[in-house]
Amino acid sequence: MLDAVRRNQKKILAIMAIVAMFLFTLGDALPYLFGPTMTQNREEAVLYGRKVMTADLSKIAQTRALANEFIDLVIRAKYGVSLNPQPFGGTSTRELVDAMILQKVADEAGIPSTPELGEDYLRALGIDISDAKDNALLVNVKSSRYGNSVTSDQLLSAIASQYRLSLAQSLGVVAPVTPLDVYDGYRDRNERIAGVAREFKVEDYLDQVTAQPSEADLQALFNKYKNQLPDANPAEPGFKIPRKVRFAIASIDSQALAQTIRTRLVADDHELREMFQIRKPQIQLDRARAIRNAVAAARWTDLDALPTDLFQGDPTATLTPLTLAMVQNTLVEDLTTERVALTLDERFGVLQTRVVDPFINLYDQAVDRATRSRGRSAEGQEEDPPLDELLEFGLRQGVEQLLSGLGVTPPPIKDGSGVIAAFNAALQAVVQKIEEMQFQVSPAVSRATLAELGPIASSVSGTTYPDPRSGSVPDTSQLFAQMAFEQNTRLFEKLETVDAEGRVYNAWRIADEPARVPSFNEVREQVIAAWRFAEARKLAQAAAEAFLAEVRAKNGDLRAAAGENPVITIAPVTKFVELPNLSPFSAQTTYRANDIFEFVNAGDQLRDAYFKLERPGDAFVAPNAPIDRFYVVAYENRLKAPFNDFVGINNQRERESIQSELLRQTLQEALKARMAELRRNAGLPEDWMPADEAQRQADERRRAERQG
Numbered sequence: 001m002l003d004a005v006r007r008n009q010k011k012i013l014a015i016m017a018i019v020a021m022f023l024f025t026l027g028d029a030l031p032y033l034f035g036p037t038m039t040q041n042r043e044e045a046v047l048y049g050r051k052v053m054t055a056d057l058s059k060i061a062q063t064r065a066l067a068n069e070f071i072d073l074v075i076r077a078k079y080g081v082s083l084n085p086q087p088f089g090g091t092s093t094r095e096l097v098d099a100m101i102l103q104k105v106a107d108e109a110g111i112p113s114t115p116e117l118g119e120d121y122l123r124a125l126g127i128d129i130s131d132a133k134d135n136a137l138l139v140n141v142k143s144s145r146y147g148n149s150v151t152s153d154q155l156l157s158a159i160a161s162q163y164r165l166s167l168a169q170s171l172g173v174v175a176p177v178t179p180l181d182v183y184d185g186y187r188d189r190n191e192r193i194a195g196v197a198r199e200f201k202v203e204d205y206l207d208q209v210t211a212q213p214s215e216a217d218l219q220a221l222f223n224k225y226k227n228q229l230p231d232a233n234p235a236e237p238g239f240k241i242p243r244k245v246r247f248a249i250a251s252i253d254s255q256a257l258a259q260t261i262r263t264r265l266v267a268d269d270h271e272l273r274e275m276f277q278i279r280k281p282q283i284q285l286d287r288a289r290a291i292r293n294a295v296a297a298a299r300w301t302d303l304d305a306l307p308t309d310l311f312q313g314d315p316t317a318t319l320t321p322l323t324l325a326m327v328q329n330t331l332v333e334d335l336t337t338e339r340v341a342l343t344l345d346e347r348f349g350v351l352q353t354r355v356v357d358p359f360i361n362l363y364d365q366a367v368d369r370a371t372r373s374r375g376r377s378a379e380g381q382e383e384d385p386p387l388d389e390l391l392e393f394g395l396r397q398g399v400e401q402l403l404s405g406l407g408v409t410p411p412p413i414k415d416g417s418g419v420i421a422a423f424n425a426a427l428q429a430v431v432q433k434i435e436e437m438q439f440q441v442s443p444a445v446s447r448a449t450l451a452e453l454g455p456i457a458s459s460v461s462g463t464t465y466p467d468p469r470s471g472s473v474p475d476t477s478q479l480f481a482q483m484a485f486e487q488n489t490r491l492f493e494k495l496e497t498v499d500a501e502g503r504v505y506n507a508w509r510i511a512d513e514p515a516r517v518p519s520f521n522e523v524r525e526q527v528i529a530a531w532r533f534a535e536a537r538k539l540a541q542a543a544a545e546a547f548l549a550e551v552r553a554k555n556g557d558l559r560a561a562a563g564e565n566p567v568i569t570i571a572p573v574t575k576f577v578e579l580p581n582l583s584p585f586s587a588q589t590t591y592r593a594n595d596i597f598e599f600v601n602a603g604d605q606l607r608d609a610y611f612k613l614e615r616p617g618d619a620f621v622a623p624n625a626p627i628d629r630f631y632v633v634a635y636e637n638r639l640k641a642p643f644n645d646f647v648g649i650n651n652q653r654e655r656e657s658i659q660s661e662l663l664r665q666t667l668q669e670a671l672k673a674r675m676a677e678l679r680r681n682a683g684l685p686e687d688w689m690p691a692d693e694a695q696r697q698a699d700e701r702r703r704a705e706r707q708g
Helices: 002-007 009-025 054-079 093-109 115-124 132-146 152-170 179-190 202-208 215-225 254-267 269-298 324-373 387-393 395-405 416-431 521-553 558-562 604-610 643-647 649-681 691-707
Strands: 043-047 050-053 192-201 244-253 437-441 494-498 503-513 568-573 576-579 590-593 619-623 629-639
Touching (some): 050 054, 054 093, 054 132, 054 152, 093 152, 132 152, 179 576, 179 643, 192 202, 192 521, 192 558, 202 521, 215 521, 244 324, 244 416, 254 324, 254 503, 269 324, 324 387, 324 416, 387 395, 395 416, 521 619, 521 629, 604 619, 604 629, 643 649
Antiparallel strands (some): 043 050, 192 629, 244 437
16 A cells, blocks of 8 residues: 555645635534534525525535545555545534535635546545546445445536635635744754753742731632643642542453563473474464465575475475474464463453452442332433442342352442442452452542552553563553543442553452532632742742843843852753654654753743843743743854755755644635635624534533542
């Protein structure tokens, strides 16, 4: 497939450019097709003094859905990849209202919605309807997906109806990128700035805060930030108690287990020879296949030196001597891997079948009884009833009987915490009888304090940790840190993970405390600490600004102004750094903002000020992102990118890359500005929010409150 992509790289780049234009055109709302807002014919907006109803938007949505699907199918058939399943944008209310505005602009500009315009769009994608091969491809896609339900002209008109919207928005749009812009971009990517700094930590000024806050001051501070989580904004306090979870955790060191099994296999020569005889035919087949593949991969030119058929009459390589010594190491490792997996399944399976599954059955039965007692079904319930409420529905008796059957004395079960204590006691009792297994009950942790759990906090889903040498990187969703705080999770749900050292975990959720707003008295000490920190911040800033004046008095010589105080030497660094291009679809070079490692949590304000240092004497003061430090920074050196290098023939590709990126950024900004202007002209208020979007935001707020 990659060969096909590379052969058609220019056309694919053209496609991606068109896709990008439509993405700029149609906003940033989450796309969905015929969602809840499409089920009622209600007023959605007012454009040009006329009400826009749901039915009006539904017509556009149907046409867009058809055009999107057909183009995506055609791109897949032509190039073997899907660049974007919605090349013309989505069907959220916001996007469709924008489409109605652009329809009027296109009508006034006389932009047609004809099959011919649809053909023009296809040609821009490298698909010429007059070409026999391309035409056959289009006919095949149409007939296989739509049969006779849609004509070719209808498909082309649907494409044109969406393409004209982009053309309408781009009318009058100018996205100039001057040679000076490109040169400035070249400098940002190549010129290295060195500086020197002095750090003023806010915590160093806490002792100088002698004033005492009034109760009114503290109450006002609490009220301002009581609904904000501690990590929501690094520069501000947050007094809301975050969501916290607890786990019962059983674990086995798979590496130690593997070493035990490996040692036993090597020591037991009889067992190893027996397994060798059993697997010998398959090993011979694998060896023969490997040799054939190696010969093919080598692409030897002197093929006459080899027999016509290297394995003629000996397809299983039985004529090639094979002894245990030749494959012993590989055989031992294969058997070890298999037996480790089997042993882990067996040992964790004991816990699951003897404790966890019976507990879950008791829990589910109690949930079902509780919900039915309220006249509802357990199915579709967003949240299970609290454990305290389930005790009267048979959970207490069931748990006590289960523990008695395990030979464990049940703890007092007076409330939900007693149920969890019983679950932990049952696990502990069974774990003690399982070889090489450990057990722990975690404290309640939030996302910010997850590291308190130890190595499991950085573990990943599965029983084998990804080998970084293979380039395997776990998806974010596979991290324990992510799975532990997923939504819609239930008590006693299991997470199976492994850490970098090979320890395998089974962790069962035993508590999930939603985020909540505390009382003032509950967090009074935190509020006082936040007030004191804010006062210390003022003192640190004043000290930094006073020192800046001293630096400027010495013509920017920060080292001289600092005297015996420690200074930070900042190594030469560029504003942007090139990213590795891992995409087979594009040769475009991309960049990201560079790190200045000498600063702690440098934010945009500090970075932007640093890269404006141009000449000796330049100096500034700026805070880092959390505003827990202020830095006074002075120019020390700028390793310039010579203009002759910029215009040199060897840098043509870099100039084109920078120009392309600047054009993309400028075009995106210009198209957004154009769309904002068109919305104003249509009479759409700047703060207008469609009903479906408002509902989604409300749902997200509720989920965030539960998650913390």
